[in-house]
Amino acid sequence: MRSVGICGIGHTKFGEYPGSFLTMLCQAALEAMDDAGTSGGPHHVIDQILVSTMGAGILNHQSGVASAVADALALCPAMAETVENGPASGGSALKLGYMAIASGLCDCVLVVGGDQMTRVPGPVATDFVATMLHPEAEYRLGLTLPAFVGMFTRLLMDKNGITPRDLALLAVKNHANAMLNPLAQLHKPVALSDLMDKTETRRRDRIIADPLRLYDACPISDGAAAAVLCAMDRTQALGLRTPVRIAGIASATDTHVVANRADPTRLDAVRISAQHAYQMAGLHPADVDVAELHDAFLILELAESEEAGLFPRGTSHLALRRGETAIGGRLPINPSGGLKAKGHPLGATGISQVVELVHQLRGEAGERQVPGARTGLAINFGGFGNNVVSTLVTTRKEDA
Amino acid sequence: MRSVGICGIGHTKFGEYPGSFLTMLCQAALEAMDDAGTSGGPHHVIDQILVSTMGAGILNHQSGVASAVADALALCPAMAETVENGPASGGSALKLGYMAIASGLCDCVLVVGGDQMTRVPGPVATDFVATMLHPEAEYRLGLTLPAFVGMFTRLLMDKNGITPRDLALLAVKNHANAMLNPLAQLHKPVALSDLMDKTETRRRDRIIADPLRLYDACPISDGAAAAVLCAMDRTQALGLRTPVRIAGIASATDTHVVANRADPTRLDAVRISAQHAYQMAGLHPADVDVAELHDAFLILELAESEEAGLFPRGTSHLALRRGETAIGGRLPINPSGGLKAKGHPLGATGISQVVELVHQLRGEAGERQVPGARTGLAINFGGFGNNVVSTLVTTRKEDA
Numbered sequence: 001m002r003s004v005g006i007c008g009i010g011h012t013k014f015g016e017y018p019g020s021f022l023t024m025l026c027q028a029a030l031e032a033m034d035d036a037g038t039s040g041g042p043h044h045v046i047d048q049i050l051v052s053t054m055g056a057g058i059l060n061h062q063s064g065v066a067s068a069v070a071d072a073l074a075l076c077p078a079m080a081e082t083v084e085n086g087p088a089s090g091g092s093a094l095k096l097g098y099m100a101i102a103s104g105l106c107d108c109v110l111v112v113g114g115d116q117m118t119r120v121p122g123p124v125a126t127d128f129v130a131t132m133l134h135p136e137a138e139y140r141l142g143l144t145l146p147a148f149v150g151m152f153t154r155l156l157m158d159k160n161g162i163t164p165r166d167l168a169l170l171a172v173k174n175h176a177n178a179m180l181n182p183l184a185q186l187h188k189p190v191a192l193s194d195l196m197d198k199t200e201t202r203r204r205d206r207i208i209a210d211p212l213r214l215y216d217a218c219p220i221s222d223g224a225a226a227a228v229l230c231a232m233d234r235t236q237a238l239g240l241r242t243p244v245r246i247a248g249i250a251s252a253t254d255t256h257v258v259a260n261r262a263d264p265t266r267l268d269a270v271r272i273s274a275q276h277a278y279q280m281a282g283l284h285p286a287d288v289d290v291a292e293l294h295d296a297f298l299i300l301e302l303a304e305s306e307e308a309g310l311f312p313r314g315t316s317h318l319a320l321r322r323g324e325t326a327i328g329g330r331l332p333i334n335p336s337g338g339l340k341a342k343g344h345p346l347g348a349t350g351i352s353q354v355v356e357l358v359h360q361l362r363g364e365a366g367e368r369q370v371p372g373a374r375t376g377l378a379i380n381f382g383g384f385g386n387n388v389v390s391t392l393v394t395t396r397k398e399d400a
Numbered sequence: 401m402r403s404v405g406i407c408g409i410g411h412t413k414f415g416e417y418p419g420s421f422l423t424m425l426c427q428a429a430l431e432a433m434d435d436a437g438t439s440g441g442p443h444h445v446i447d448q449i450l451v452s453t454m455g456a457g458i459l460n461h462q463s464g465v466a467s468a469v470a471d472a473l474a475l476c477p478a479m480a481e482t483v484e485n486g487p488a489s490g491g492s493a494l495k496l497g498y499m500a501i502a503s504g505l506c507d508c509v510l511v512v513g514g515d516q517m518t519r520v521p522g523p524v525a526t527d528f529v530a531t532m533l534h535p536e537a538e539y540r541l542g543l544t545l546p547a548f549v550g551m552f553t554r555l556l557m558d559k560n561g562i563t564p565r566d567l568a569l570l571a572v573k574n575h576a577n578a579m580l581n582p583l584a585q586l587h588k589p590v591a592l593s594d595l596m597d598k599t600e601t602r603r604r605d606r607i608i609a610d611p612l613r614l615y616d617a618c619p620i621s622d623g624a625a626a627a628v629l630c631a632m633d634r635t636q637a638l639g640l641r642t643p644v645r646i647a648g649i650a651s652a653t654d655t656h657v658v659a660n661r662a663d664p665t666r667l668d669a670v671r672i673s674a675q676h677a678y679q680m681a682g683l684h685p686a687d688v689d690v691a692e693l694h695d696a697f698l699i700l701e702l703a704e705s706e707e708a709g710l711f712p713r714g715t716s717h718l719a720l721r722r723g724e725t726a727i728g729g730r731l732p733i734n735p736s737g738g739l740k741a742k743g744h745p746l747g748a749t750g751i752s753q754v755v756e757l758v759h760q761l762r763g764e765a766g767e768r769q770v771p772g773a774r775t776g777l778a779i780n781f782g783g784f785g786n787n788v789v790s791t792l793v794t795t796r797k798e799d800a
Contacts, residue, residue, distance in 0.1 A: 001504045020536060056484075057457025057531070062539075064486040064532035064656075067787040071534075071656035077672045079651040080787060081492045082484040084456075086464040092481045096496055103502035104401045131457070132464035134471075136420060139462075251479040256464075256471035272477045387467040387480060 003398060004101045005243025007235055008036025008228035009355040014185040014343030016118045017222035021060045024224045025051065026072050028348075029112040032226035033073075037241045045238050046228075047106035049073075049080040050097050052089035052113030053347035056082065058128050059120060069112065079106075086132035087296065088251070088382030089113055090225065090350025091389025095249050097229045107234045113347040114224030125220050129346070132383045134256045146217060148258065148384050149297040150209030155265045156299060157211065160314040164203045164211065166321065168195040170298040171215040171340065173326055178337025180327075180368035185221050185343030216298045221343035225351035227358070232398075244358045247375070248281030248392040250274075256386050269388040270307035270379060277377075277390040278309075285309035288331065288392075289373040290360050292353035294381035295338040304379045305333060308390065327368055335360065335368045350380035350389060357393050403798060404501045405643025407635055408436025408628035409755040414585040414743030416518045417622035421460045424624045425451065426472050428748075429512040432626035433473075437641045445638050446628075447506035449473075449480040452493035452513030453747035456482065458528050459520060469512065479506075486532035487696065488651070488782030489513055490625065490750025491789025495649050497629045507634045513747040514624030525620050529746075532783045534656045546617060548658065548784050549697040550609030555665045556699060557611065560714040564603045564611065566721065568595040570698040571615040571740065573726055578737025580727075580768035585621055585743030616698045621743035625751035627758070632798075644758045647775070648681030648792040650674075656786045669788040670707035670779060677777075677790040678709075685709035688731065688792075689773040690760050692753035694781035695738040704779045705733060708790065727768055735760065735768045750780035754791055761795050 010031030017024045038045045051066040062068075066080035085092035090113040097109035117125050126144050133139045133148075156162060172192055178184035195205055195215055205214040228240070235243050252272035255261055261268075278284060288310060295301040302316040310331060311319050319325060325333040336342045336356040339349060357376030359365040375394040382388060410431030417424045438445045451466040462468075466480035485492035490513040497509040517525050526544050533539045533548075556562060572592055578584035595605055595615055605614040628640070635643050652672035655661055661668075678684060688710060695701040702716040710731060711719050719725060725733040736742045736756035739749060757776030759765045775794040782788060 022536060054463050055457075057455075058461065058463070060535070061458065062531055062535045063454050063458070063484060064783050064787065066485065067532070067653055067783050068534060068656045070653040071660075071786065076654055077652035077669060079495075080485070080653050081496065081651075084463060084482040084484060085466065085480070095479075096481065096499070099496070099499045099503040099505055102505065103499040105499055105502065131462050132467070134468060135460070135462045136422060251481075252477035253467055253470040253480050254476055256468045260471075269477060383464050383467050386471065387464065 001102045002104060003232035003245060004098050004229055005232045005235065005245045006227050006358050007230045007240040007243045008032040009358050010035060010226040011183050011352060011355050012224045013183045014221045014223035014345060017116060021062065021116050022068050022072055025069055025112050025114050028114065028224035028226040029069065029073055029110055032228050036228035037239060045108045046075050046078050046110045048100050048109045049075060049078055050093040050109060050111045051082045052093035053082060053115055054084055054086055054089050055115040055117065055128060055346060058131060059116060085387050086382035087346045088350055088380040088387055088389050089347045091380030091391060092251065094350060094354060094391060095251055095389055098246055098249050101229055101231050107231050108238060109229045111229060111351060112224060112226035113351050115345045115347045116222045117220045117345060118222050137257045146209040146212060150212045152264065153299045154211055156303060159265055160317065162317045165196055165200050166317040167216055167298050168192055168203060169320055170301055171195060174295065174334050174338040174340040177327060177335050177368055178341030181337050181342060184337040184341055185219055186341040190215065218296045218339040218344040221345040223343055223345035223348045225348040225355050227351055227354060244361050244393050244395060246391065247283060247394045248277035250276030250280060251387065251389040254386045258384050267303055267307045267385040269385050270304050273388045273390040274308040277392050281392045283375060283392060287375050288377045289375050290335060290357065290370040291333045291377040292336060292356050293333055293379045295334060295340045296344055298340055300381060301333060301338065308377060308379060327370060332370045335370055353378035353380060354391055354393060361393060361395050401502045402504060403632035403645060404498050404629055405632045405635065405645045406627050406758050407630045407640040407643045408432040409758050410435060410626040411583050411752060411755050412624045413583045414621045414623035414745060417516060421462065421516050422468050422472055425469055425512050425514050428514065428624035428626040429469065429473060429510055432628050436628035437639060445508045446475050446478050446510045448500050448509045449475060449478055450493040450497050450509060450511045451482045452489035453482060453515055454484055454486055454489050455515040455517065455528060455746060458531060459516060485787050486782035487746045488750055488780040488787055488789050489747045491780030491791060492651065494750060494754060494791060495651055495789055498646055498649050501629055501631050507631050508638060509629045511629060511751060512624060512626035513751045515745045515747040516622045517620045517745060518622050537657045546609040546612060550612045552664065553699045554611055556703060559665055560717065562717045565596055565600050566717040567616055567698050568592055568603060569720055570701055571595060574695065574734050574738040574740040577727060577735050577768055578741030581737050581742060584737040584741055585619055586741045590615065612697065618696045618739040618744040621745040623743055623745035623748045625748040625755050627751055627754060644761050644793050644795060646791065647683060647794045648677035650676030650680060651787065651789040654786045658784050667703055667707045667785040669785050670704050673788045673790040674708040677792050681792045683775060683792060687775050688777045689775050690735060690757065690770040691733045691777040692736060692756050693733055693779045695734060695740045696744055698740055700781060701733060701738065708777060708779060727770060732770045735770055750789060753778035753780060754793060757793050761793060
């Protein structure tokens with residue numbers, strides 16, 4: 001199987017995007033192609049385009065977006081498809097792009113994803129996100145993601161002794177990181193005292209779905225991210241930039257109806273997809289220098305880090321308290337600011353996570369650089385953990 | 401690169417489906433897994449699920465459908481993604497499934513696609529289909545597919561001397577074929593005299609978009625189709641049925657805005673995708689024994705057959721007049737009844753075409769069997785020719 005790397009990355013500023021959906025996708029894609037160094041003209045290089053979006057149909061009333069991107073970027077007759085996997089659409093598009101190259105049918109794939117969520121009223125956006133819940137069970141019962149995660153948060157707090165202060169610490173960390181990321185949506189420093197009362201036992205921000213508070217959830221975002229994938233053995237011939245290698249990429253599904261899980265605090269799809277990615281890469285959790293985890297709700301950063309083997313079960317909040325997951329700590333998590341503060345335009349997120357890891361592994365992350373980062377892990381979480389993509393990127397040599 | 405074959409096929413009756421979207425997809429998928437002989441339990445075999453649908457979001461207000469299918473079929477933790485490429489979504493899912501296996505990352509992929517279009521009023525369905533036109537050009541101008549194809553039909557009739565009677569002959573042929581297909585939507589024999597006046601110069605059925613008449617267009621359909629793909633070198637070990645080999649599969653894009661094409665009667669994406677598929681297969685148009693072409697509007701059967709090299713340009717209507725494309729003719733086209741009479745539930749169609757070819761190549765097509773069929777071509781046409789998938793299946797040996 002051919003090795004696959006990432007030669008170019010692109011990323012719009014997350015937040016409100018003033019232009020059209022197509023323009024937004026093309027902006028990220030053009031930046032990625034430029035970054036990859038497709039100087040001979042990208043149409044000579046790109047064989048396949050994969051567009052990830054969750055909301056093209058429901059929010060934008062559009063289909064065939066991949067074909068529109070191919071045309072707008074003058075990449076025809078390159079192949080083009082749209083990929084949807086809820087908030088893990090971006091990770092899924094990267095995975096299918098990897099397969100396209102590994103199969104030998106393509107040398108170079110443009111993966112670009114995004115969503116525009118700010119133009120609809122909040123309740124419409126919340127309903128839209130809930131469409132990924134089981135259509136004949138959870139959705140019909142009126143459940144929404146915040147309601148779900150509220151229950152999950154309570155269960156995990158009780159089980160592991162996670163305090164309201166721990167969740168506040170996550171918000172403080174990820175907001176601080178986002179301050180160092182010019183493309184993040186929320187550039188607002190948050191101190192522990194902003195979120196906690198003087199005894200540091202009770203949260204001050206308003207309740208969303210008990211015990212979830214306002215600062216436990218990501219904002220509503222527009223944005224796009226893109227990556228140019230290439231066969232490692234073809235980058236030189238195609239005149240592309242030195243790639244960061246995708247060492248492992250895998251996804252896994254779990255029961256769609258969360259109530260059917262034996263233990264609702266376990267996220268099996270995170271564990272299994274990460275295990276498969278490590279296996280494929282010949283790497284171990286201890287090899288991970290930096291991670292971008294899917295903290296659409298902050299509790300997920302803790303839960304995912306344990307399922308992915310980065311910390312023993314029930315201990316990640318202790319590592320957080322010790323500062324181990326801050327930039328400069330033993331294992332920085334979400335140096336980009338995470339979904340929490342960077343923003344979460346659904347179809348972009350999985351790609352955005354990997355874009356950050358490529359910045360880190362190239363050593364070009366500026367003030368938020370994780371020193372000596374050689375291997376990064378991204379976890380892109382779809383549904384409520386029913387479809388998760390894990391990706392390992394590395395600058396290590398393949399035979400190392 | 402590993403060879404990939406089709407071990408199992410499934411197909412609902414096209415028309416109005418009484419159950420839910422998820423149930424419909426699962427019905428086709430279960431039939432395909434059963435047909436493939438996944439006797440040890442499909443969850444031991446299926447590594448990846450690809451669901452093709454164009455309308456999940458817009459018509460069904462659902463996302464994450466692939467995750468729901470994985471769960472409903474008890475295939476977790478198999479990987480699962482949804483693929484969208486307008487009416488060519490099915491062909492695209494087959495192509496990505498092929499890549500997943502050819503890459504070596506998967507051995508066995510379930511591809512299932514469908515749409516439910518009959519529950520919305522006709523104008524809503526027409527608007528939905530039009531969402532695949534360019535969002536910032538054609539769609540905003542109020543163009544619909546029938547309006548588009550009316551213009552295309554007029555241009556091609558004038559250019560090649562295609563008569564109203566030729567289009568009626570296509571309807572008569574495809575309706576006759578559908579009479580032999582128990583899963584077809586329209587079981588209604590149509591005689592030339594039903595569609596033409598006594599002089600055989602004027603059509604009698606009502607105008608849709610001049611010169612298009614009612615019988616030139618496919619019906620509005622519900623339906624699903626599925627296929628189990630497997631690495632040819634793994635079918636025996638997995639205990640699966642003898643596969644029909646996918647010899648070539650490729651797609652191509654063309655300008656999204658049709659007005660930008662140098663010659664609006666040319667369908668470059670059909671030509672290029674077919675050429676790539678022939679090349680990959682080491683086969684030629686003369687090797688094709690049977691074809692399923694995308695006749696959402698009848699004129700497309702003629703245009704596609706020429707772009708795919710089955711007939712010299714401007715002559716396919718002459719072959720039609722001579723009966724060459726009827727079952728029993730030199731090169732039968734759309735023995736299934738085609739989209740015109742079998743029905744066209746968008747996300748199902750590309751898979752449905754290949755399902756018919758597998759029936760034909762297995763010699764199990766009953767009354768509509770094309771004698772001695774060894775190689776079949778499917779053309780799945782997305783947008784207005786802006787994204788086309790060509791697939792060649794064969795029972796020929798690989799080194800033949």
